[in-house]
Structures are given as structure tokens and as C-alpha cells.
Amino acid sequence: MNVKPDFSKNANAAQTAPAFLSVWDMHSYYGESYIVQGISFNVHEGEILALLGRNGAGKTSTLRSIARTGSPEVRSGEIWLDHQPLHKMTSHEAAAVGLGLVPEDRRIIPGLTVEENLQLAQIAPPIGWSLERIYDLFPRLGERRKQEGITLSGGEQQMLSIARALARDIKVLLLDEPYEGLAPVIVDEIEKTLIHIKEQGMTTIIVEQNAVRALELADRAVILDTGGIVFDGTASEVLENEELRSEYLAI
Amino acid sequence: MDAILLQILNGLDKGSAYALIALGLTLIFGTLGVVNFAHGALFMIGAFCAVTLQRILNLSFESVDESQTDFLGNPLKVKTPYVEAWFGPEAGAVIIDWSVPLAVLFAIPIMLFVGYAMERGLIKFFYKRPHADQILVTFGLAIVLQEVIKYFFGANPIQTPPPEALRGSLDLGVMVGFDPNAIIYPIWRLVYFVFATVIIGGVFAFLQFTTFGMVVRAGMADRETVGLLGINIDRRFTIMFGIAAAVAGLAGVMYGPLNPPNYHMGMDFLVLSFVVVVVGGMGSLPGAVLAGFLLGILESFASTTWATTTIPGINQIIIYLVAIIILLTRPRGLMGRKGVMED
Amino acid sequence: MGILEVKDVGKRFGGLQALSNVNLSVKENSVHAIIGPNGAGKSTLLNCLVGKLIPDSGSVMFDGQSVLGRAPFEINQMGISRVFQTPEIFGDLTVMENMLIPIFAMRDGAFRMHAYETVANEREVIEQAEQMLEEMNMADKRHMHSAALSRGDKRRLEIGMCLSQKPRLLLLDEPTAGMARADTNNTIDLLKQISEERDITIAIIEHDMHVVFSLANRITVLAQGTPLVEDDPQNIRGNPKVREAYLGESA
Amino acid sequence: MLGLDKKDTTLLIIVALLTLLAPFLLNPFPSDSAMAQFNAGYPDLMQRFVIFGIFAVGFNILFGLTGYLSFGHAAFLGIGSYSAVWMFKLFSYNVIPAIALSVIMAGLFSLLIGFISLRRSGIYFSILTLAFAQMSFALAYSVLSNPKFNLTNGETGLQVYADDPQMFHRDGLPDLPHLFGLSMRSTYTLDMGAWSFDFNAGYYLCAVIMMIVFYLAIRIFRSPFGMMLRAVKSNQQRMNYTGLNSRPYTLAAFVISGMYAGLAGGLMAAMDPLAGAERMQWTASGEVVLMTILGGTGTLIGPVLGAGFIKYFENIFSKINDSVLHGWFAFLPDGMEDFVVAVLHPFVGKGWHLTLGILFMLVVIFLPGGLVEGGTRLRNWFRGKRSGADDKPSGKTEPAE
């Protein structure tokens, strides 16, 4: 399906690297459990990619592999972001290159206030949105800035988690179920924000159980099943493909 | 009145030692979450830095003095330290005399290196391991460090006296209007107290007025997420460990003149320093310092004749008794943070 | 008189009045949904019901008895089970063992010293657990360490654990968040089925309106710590106040 | 068998064989050979192996299952010993009542200390138990041994004196701990050529008791109670919201492990009628922690291995002195011999601590699951079954064994 792109340093990037973020034949393991079983896909600059699939399909594992968290461990394969070999980096190096992950379990740091959670994101360059801009988007966080982050309500935590990613100047945003636990009004808000930052050139991968919602937002979609890719195409193709929808997305 | 003041003063210097050791320990244990049974050994190594420097300064060449004999009746070999030969007898003697304060400078790079090596070479691999494994490996390390020191320096204590000018005691009581001899206080203990205050203040300032402390705390709570935010947490942990080792080491260097160093002095302080840190509350620097001073002063009071006759044996159990009472009335010690090492 | 009667409950966190004058009555064998914006106090209210928090004022009666001042395990023994917003399971134990524990708790009460029996001999308990796993579609994962489950699976497991206790009142805090569509539908069916077949009353917090409207007989909308309206589902959907505060356009 | 599944039965049989045949297994070298220094099959050390094995197995019921790390279990060991010696002093040298009292007293004390300490968890719990144990130690060492009120006889240790009442002591019974007349010291020595094997009554008493309590430990591990204890370790919050009161579970585990410790203490006194205060010191509590971790926390057999490991070093390595070394390497040319001895010298005899410290580190670095893990790896290696990439994606399914 895919052709392995050539990312060698001196090659002419515009011609040889069709994609901004490229995953090539990635295999990841949790200990001895073989989870991500050789997947490849490309994301182009400024594009929103929806990564879909059932529970346990390996979506989170894929995102975490790209973000170089170390668990799951990527045993082989290549990941390139804007000509940088992510597969050779640790998570903080990958973050420095411009990767931002909003993890599925939010990962608000205990013991730190809301504001400290945000400041933490701005310690290592490159710095992104200012705190004012963040509080403008999420007034709720502004009101709660001195509260300990983990005592926030579930939805507030989700906002903080997204805000924390935006506080850094990132090139690719990896969203793992960003709408989970959010009130419908807020979901609308965030969706608008995503479209807004997309217009400013942000590249995004979104994992979402509400497939319809994700597909309406996304340009393209990749569907995973038991660690492998079963579909890679445009979002509208999925919406039109009855079989895919019922088989993998139950919609 | 004077008796009370006296015991408060005594408690202060005991407390300074506890607070300094606990300060270093809480950086590793309360902040990095590593149960470091080798912390006492770091304290001990600090003290032996002073011993080593003293030995270095006393390195001597031998000449035979026919007029005297040694214990087997052979002519006596007289030793003259090189420093005395190089800088003249007087200057040389002064340098040797000031070996403990000089050892502070000598110990800083050594302790930073020891901390660095320990963290990079060993502890690094244990952040994610269960506390039990950390206990085993650091306990093993502590034994090894101890035995190495014992191999080179023996088991007997070795005097590291303070400089001549700082020996002896002051009659503080007279200064505030008590009878002579009511409150005497050794000069070096005052020095130790001031030194402890400076170090504690320095560490506080560093962690309070920079984001370093926050980042390390965050890193301990959730390494992965901090990494995802582009922060190289490993490096900061290493620095933290180095600082902690240096604090422990300096506490040891300066402690030598109070009580001569021996190879097991670290183990003697180990349990106590854990108690101090936990009573202070996990993850709280001020807590550790407060608990250090509190327990030091209470221990001093408990050792008065009045206390021991009222409750026999109180001086032996006071620290543990207070620890139990505090931990039962305050769930996380004096100022502990929620969720740190509670499971 | 409902099985659960909440009267004038108030709860403060420092400067924040998280709940004030909450009155709520849940009828026996009904499914009562509590919805509302993020941070409205929904989870806080549940915490007050299960003994995790003690309200500053007001009373909470379950089946004519006050639950206030009781320890969580006592409240559970009265017949209230709760599913948490972030899955709370026994991560070090296998899926099967996770399922056995609540059944033991139901059979033997808060404490019993079974030190000389063997788990493997408890045929009856094991059967019940197996059956529940079947129902939750998790039988094939029974030997997995539950920490290694994907998040949707964890959530299903937790629901199963609560159901296996045959509680009289089941409290669900966003049970389907992060669950794949297909499983969400299954869960809806399961909940429907048990609420009809067994004597179970369900109080559910959910942001997924699909779930809410398929299940609930009655809905309370909470906003800023106080009930905004309580009504039947169809009326809520049309309520302009609710639309503005919570549902947004997408409802 | 005995209500155990096949795997556990095998384990139990292995343990039984190992303990019963220990006099042979631990004395593999002819008694006049140079390697005889490594023989451990003499009564005192064999007794220590099983006694500390009992102590560690009990400790593991608390620590391995619930995760509550007590740093004060030596206090119960000490209380067990003191109770037993008092039994000897007041009534008779028969070990049965003495051991029974040890277990009961340790149980009572652990009930009290556990009840208080278990109000806290994590490190706060550890420090509470440590504080209690250190207080007991301080009291036993000096306060309770003052001439007016001598309960413990201080640093020397509580002993039986000729003028003690010993109300049920009759002439004809041994003047040493005995089991209805069978002295714990009586040893039958079997000489087979160059080999010699000691069969000691005390050891076999300990061994039988150890098999019983080991069996009990297996039952506890496999019982619903054991599962609840693991649930405590895993998620106490969930447990409470599932209608279980975690406190009595942890307290029960604490008391059971305290009683194991008391049993070990009583047996120690039964083998050698003296109870020293150092048995209660934090280093002694630390030792059982180390034994458990070293062997493999939460495994059944691990603590026993860990106990054996540490006691072996303490008793065998500390006795290797330079003249023993010279004996071993006498076959080397003189220069070489001195060199080898000089190299080994820091690690044996008075340097046995160094070796132990290094081994602690090596084990924990290379065998994260303790010695048991080493055993598992060896077994896999022998079977040639290297776990490969063909494993299906599944988590660990093996419950703690």
C-alpha cells in the first residue's frame, strides 16, 4: 500500500518525503506481548487524521509508540517527523522536535496546581500558547488556576490536558480521545479550536470512539484492528463504506 | 531557666545534624521517591573526605632520629609533613590545622561526583522498580561503601579536630547574665549550627526560587508525562541526586570534629534520618528540617536527669515515641504531601 | 418516596461551593440520569452518596436509612455499588480474580477469614463470575492481568464487578466513556436488561446523550452545584435552559 | 493432595524432601577436604536455615501479599524468644508449652502494634512499626533489665539459671530444652567414609514445624483470604467500595505474620535457651526484609531461599580466614598462592559483609524477581524454552507462586 519514503538527510525533502509525519513498519511490544504489528501510514502537513478502531485495537499503543514513551517498546520500524528520525529519540527529544500528546488518561500531575501544570509545559522550549490565550479558550481553567490539578472535575482535567499540549509550540498534535467526559457544549468548543489551529497549519492525529464526529472533522482516516491497519483512506470513504462502518466502527 | 536554655542549645546542634542529614535524604527519598539506604554511607563518606584530606596534608617524608627509639628499641623514624617542608613549618602547620574547613571545599567535587556516579550507575535503573528492590540495592551499596572505608581506614574512630582557633567553648550564659559555667557551648557546635542554617537556606532558595523543584516533583509524580512535555527529567534527577549527596557529605565533613568519624557512623544515623524525614512528612523539605530540630531538642530534653527520673528510659525511646504520636495524630507527618509513598 | 432521598445537600471545597441545596429523589427500579456541564458537581454528589466525601449539610437516605457517617464498605454492604469515572480495578490481579472479589464481598460480608479454604474450590462463586464475564463479553480475557487491559475493557470490567454484586442501587459515573460504539450499545442493552429484569435502581452520570436518552426514565440537570431542572427525557431535550448550559447545538 | 493443586503439591514435596534430607544435601564435601569449609550441614546452621525460613515465610504473608512493609517484625521474634525462655525458667524445659506461649504472646503483641500501626499506610506504616520495634529493643536492652525488675537480662540475654523455679522440671529430664525427654541437642552422627552427616533432634523438630507452617502459607496464598490480601495491595480504594473492610484483612495478615515471627523466636530459644535483645533491633527486622526481597517477594519459596542465603554467608563466609585460604591454594606456586590469597582476602572472613553487599546488588540488578527468578531462568534455560516473539499478546497469567 505504502512505499517506504526516503528520508536520508541530503535528499531533496520536497520530492522524496511525501509526508510530514511518517510511520513505517512499526512493531511494538509490552514486554513479550506483541501489540502493534507492523503498521505504516503517512500524515501530511496541516492534515487531521482520524485513527479509529475497537477497544484494544492498539490505537493508544500506536500514539504512545510515536511519542516514544518507551511503553510499548518499539522494537523495529521507523518514524519520521519533518525529516527528523523520531525512532531514534527519547520522549523528551521527540517533544522538543514538536510532538505533543494528549494522553487518554489525561495525566494531570498530582501535587501541582492547574497553573503549575501549564507552566511545566513551558519549561522546555519551544513555548507555544501563552497562559492568557489558554485561559481565554478555557475560562474554567483560569478560574481554577490555583486549585490542585487532580481535584478538577473529569471534564476540567481533560481541558487542562489539551491546554497543556497547546502550551508548547508543537508541529503535530496527538489526541487520544480528547472529547471523553466533556459536556457536549465543550466538545463543540474544542472542535472549533481544532479547526482553528488546523487552519494555522497544525497537523493532528485524533483517536476517538465517536467515529462520526471524528470523521466529520478529519481529512483522512486509518482504521486499526488487533494491531494492524485494515483501512487507510479519506474520511468520506469510511462514511460511505457500509461494511467498514458496521464491521469496525459499529455505526 | 538556664537548664532549659542549655538543652535547647544542645538540641539545636543535634537538630542541625539531624536536619542536614534529613534534608539530603528527603531530596532523594521524599522527592525522588528512592528509598536510599545508602544515604548514611554518603554522610560517612563526607566525613572520610575530611579524614583523607587530613592524611594527604600529613603526607610526610621520614628521617631517622638517632636520639630517640621506637617501641622495639630501634632508632625512631621522624616524619615531617610535605606541606611543612614546602610552606615552612608555621604556614604548613596552619594548613594542617585548618584541614576540616578545607575539606569542605575538597568534599564538594568528590560528593557531587559520588552522587553522580551513584545515580547514573545504579539508581537510575531503579526509579521504576518497587521500593523493596531499592532497599535491597541501596542497602547492598551501603554495606559495600562501608566495608571499603573499613578496609582502608580501619574500624576505629579517627579524630578530625577543628582548627585550634575554633576549639574550646564559649560561656554564653555569662553573656546573657547567668552565672559563669551555667551555659557553656563549644565553638564548633555554633559553627556547625551556622553552617547547617546556611546550607538549608541555600537548598531552600534553590528549590523555592527556581522551577527546578517543581519539575523534579512533577517528574517524580509522573516521569512519563513530564518527558512528553519535552523535559529531560533524567538530567534533573541526576542533579538532584548530586545535590543531595553533597549536602549529606558536607554534613559529614563538618560533623567530624564533633564526634570522630568511623566507618559505621552512617548506619548509626540511617534509621534516625528516615524517622526524621517521615515525621517531617514525605516530600516536604521544611517538614524534614522542622522534624530534625524538633526531635533534636526533644531528645536533649529527654536526657535531662529530671526527665529520666520521671520516666525511666525516656531518653532511649523519646524519638520513637514522638514519632508514633505525631504519625498517629497527623496522618502525613508534620507537613507531608498527599500521595507520596503512601502505598 | 424514592429508594434514594437526597435532601438539601451542600459541599464546599475551600472557596468553592461545589454543591448547594441539592435535592434528589430516585425512584426504585428507575434509571435516573444526572447530567450537567463539566464541574457542575455530579461526581461530587456521587462521592457524597458512597462515603468518599461527607457533605457539609443535608441528609442522604437510602431505603429509609441514612448513609452519612458510614464507611464506604458499609454503604456498599447496604446495597450501593459504584463505577468510577477513571476505572478503579485491582490492577495486579487477573480479570477473573477481579470478578471474584465482589462476589465474595456480597456473599460473606465485609470481612471473613477464609484463610484455609481454596479459591479453586469455590465452585459457586466461580460460576457466577464466569457468567458475569460472559455477559460482559470478557470471558476470553479472564486470565489477563487487568492492568494490561485496554481502557475500554477496564471500564467494562468495572461495570461487571459492580453488577455481579447485584446491588440495589448502581451508581455509574460515565460508564461508557472511552468505550467503543459497539460495546457502548452492548452496555446500554445490558443495563436496560438488568434494570428491567432485576430489582436494580440505576443512577447514571453521562455526557453521551445517546446513552442518556436510551436509558433514562428521569433526568436531573445539575449546574453550578444546584439542580437546574428535573424532568422526563423528552422534556429535557427541548428545554432551552439545558440546551444553552449544556447540550449545545449538537443535541 | 491436602487440598493443594498439582503445582503446589510438587512444591510442598520438594520443600519436604529438601528439609528432610538437608543433613545430606548441606554436607556434600568430605569432612577432611579443603572444601569442607563450605559444608553447612551442622545442627546449628541447619536450625537457623529453617527458623529464619519460617520467619521470612510469615513476613512474606504480610509484605508479599498486602505490600505493607513492616520494619519491626523482629520485635515479635524477640517477644517469642523471651516468652519461651520465661517458660523454661518458670515451668519446664519442655519445648511445646514454650513454643505455644511464644506464638500466643507474639500474636497478642502484633495485634496491639498492628492495630495502631495499620491506621497508616505506606512509608508511614513502616516507620510506625520501626518505632515500636526500636522502643521494644531499647526497653529490653536496658530499662526492663534493671536489677529490680529484670524481665530481659539486658545485653547478656535472658538465660535459665540453676536457681530458677522450673516447677515441672523433674530429675532425669535433660537440663536443656527437650521434647518430652528428647533433648534438642541430641545428635546422631552418621559416618560414611570421608563424609559425616549430623541428624539432630532439634533440627528435625524445626523442620517438621516448618513444613507445617509452609503448608499453611500455601493454603493462605491460595485462599480467598490470600486473594483479598493481594487486592489490598492492588487497590484499597476499590476494595472498600466493593464492600470489604480492608482493615481486618491487613490486621489478620499482620497478626499471622507476627505469630510466624513469634514461632521462629520460640524455636530459636528452644534450640538454644537464650533470648538476646539484639533479636529485636532494627537490623534484625531489616534482615528479614532483605531475606524476603532477596528470595523473591510474594513467592512462596523465595523467602526460605533468601533466609538460607543470608545465614549461609553469615556463618560460613565469616569463618574463612587467611589460613583457610592458604590451605585451599597450597597447590599453587608460592608467589601465585600469596597473590590469590591477597586478592580473596578482602572478601572473606572479616570481609564477609562486603561479599554479601555485592551479592545483594548483583541479585537485585540481574534478577529483579529475586533468587526465585534466577531459578525460573535456569529452568527455562535447561528446558531450552526461550520465550520468543511467537507469544500471543497476553498479559502475565501466572499468579504469584
Added chain:
Amino acid sequence: FTNEPTGGTVTLGFNVPQTGPYADEGNDELLAQQLAVEHLNGEGDGGCLNTFTSKALKGNGILGKKVTFVTGDTQTKSDAARASAKSMIEKDGAIMINGGSSSGVAVAVQGLCQEAGIIFMAGLTHANDTTGKDRKKNGFRHFFNAYMSGAALAPVLAKEMGADRRAYHLTADYNWGWTQEESIVASTEALGWETVNTVKTPLASTDFSSYIAPVLNSGADVLVLNHYGGNMVNSLTNAIQFGLLDKVANGKDFKIVVPLYSELMAAGAGENIKGVLGSMNYNWQLENEGSKAFVKSFGEKYGKPPSNSAQTCYAQVLLYADAVERAGSFNPCAVVEALEGFEFDGLGNGKTLYRAEDHQCFKDVLVVRGAQNPTNAYDTLEIVEITPVDQVTYPPDHPMFGGAEATLGECNEGA
């Protein structure tokens, strides 16, 4: 009897602290014991075999059997010491156990050897109980005891400090400390001294400042440190820090007394011991024949003079061997008989008696003082007075030694 030697060798067990704070002390003991074995086997220069008044030993081992030894680590803990002794008895077939550096250990191991039917010769143990209420038929002590320290020190103290002194005691809070305090208090009060206060310090203390601080203000003018080892080094260092020796109290110069000295403690305390009085069992500077022979032999082999515990352990090995030779048997009961009431000289302490009633050695006791101007590292203590044996002798039923009830019991020859 237990462990009867059958082959051509006989095994002795040397049980000394090899780890823990007394490791150096133990090491010294071990060196001395090895030297003794050499001399027994006719190797080396023969040491005290040449000066010993009993001529039974011929340098051909014991009863013609070559002497070998095993070593063990007491860790200065009763439990560990007993374990180590048991392994020597059960595994290595040791026929006698020698050494140790604390009274608790000595009493514990002595009890064990009594039960096992082995001869025990204690090392450094100074508490009265070892040959007092805990005396055993199979156990012997060459070292002196707290009572003797008091009796020897008192006259010297009176001479140097006068009879009108007020003493403040700091005492390690365990058995040895108490007996020493009791002995010193009794003998100084007999001089006319007054005891202002006796304060118990926990054994685990490392810093004594809070005990030292009130001393000056208490009206005392003498501080008695009933501490040993690390305790003593630290308490003395603290006392010097507080400047006690520079002070004047009750119109007199303040003084410190350390009733029990050892060379290693003196080395550890460094300059702080200058002028401080104490007592010792033996000192290498003694000028008698036995001492000279021993110091020469030890010094040439190890490059340093022997400590007093080393001398004790050395002497005891020779004494045991000699008793076996004289008894003509290794049977412990025969050895006991040979040692009881045995009088000898030439092992370094001058004329010595092994008293039959309690197995305590009676000999002159040294009163020493920290040297003002040591010329070398070993010259830390100088002998002030050699107190004659009569002055330190007491009746076997002395109340400090268990009174009339204390008995040795029966000799046990074991299996």
C-alpha cells in the same frame, strides 16, 4: 567428652568481633591468637614459652598434637557470637573457645560452652558478672574486672586529686556500665568522695553533648566516664569540646576519669586523652620479662605493639595449652582442675593466680594516663602506677559478684 581430638591435630576456636565497631579490637585479638598457635607449634621465636614459669609446654603442639584453629565473627552480639561458637563446636570440632570483646558476649558464650562441655576463655570482658553471678565451671577470665579498676584507681585518684572531690558519672546503660559505675562509686566514696549524680546514657548514643552540658553546673569537679569503645571516644571528645578540662570548679581544676582504657580507644580519642586517668589489664610498656618477650615477638611479626586484649587472648591460649599438658588430657574437667588455683608468671602481667572459686585471674592492675607528649603513635598511654594484686583482691562471695549464691556449678565434659 565433646570433640575429643582424634587425629594428629587439635582445633581451637577463636571467636572475636570481625565486623562492627570492635572489628579492630577483634583483629588484634586474632593476631595474638595466631601468634600463640605459632609458638605452641614451635614456630617463630617462641615468645612467652621462654618466660612462662610453667615448663610443661614444649613447642610441639599440645600433647604432641599440632594446634590448628578456626575463626568466627561475634559481631559483638550475643546471638551471633553463640551461633559462631556453635558452628566451631559442631562443625569444626573446636575443643576450646577463646576471645571476644564485650561482657554480654562473654557471658552468653560462656553459658553455651558450659552446656556444650567446652572450655571457654573470655577475651576482653570487664563486667563483674562474668566471674560474678554468671560464673561457670567451664569458663575462665584472664582479664581484670570493674571492681579491680575501682580498687586500683581509688588510691591514685586520692593522691592526684585529693580526698575531697565531687564526682559526676556518665554510664553506658547496660550491664557492664552499671557494674563499673557501682564499683567506682563504691571505691571513690570509700575515699571520701561525694557522688553528685549518676546518669545513664543509651548505648546507641553517638553524641553526648546533652549529657555533658549540665556537668559543670552541677557542682561536680570530676567527670567519670563509664563508657567503652565508641561511646567513650565520643563522650570524651565531647567533654573536651565543652572545655571541661580548662575549667575550675569548687576551686579545683576539673578532672576526667576513664576507668577502663584500651589502646584503640586511646588512639580513637587522640589528643583528648592527654592527662586523663584510667586503668588497664596490661600495657606493652611493662618492663617484666614476659612482657618484653611478648612485645618483641608480636611487634616483629606485625609491626605494632600488642593491645591489652591481644595480650589477654595470647596468654589464655598458652594457659589453656599448658593446663592440658599438665593434666595430660583434653578432657575439659581435667583442664578445669589444672587451671583452678594455678599460679604462674612470665606471661606479661607478673605473678598471677587463677582463683579456684570463681575462675578469675588475680594480678597487678595498671593505672595509666593519657600521655602528654607521645613520641609515636603507640605511645599514647603512660603507666602511672602498678597497683599490687592484694589491693584489688576481693572475697569470692563479694556482693558485687553475686554474693554467696553465685556458684560455678558442675564441670561439664559434654557428650
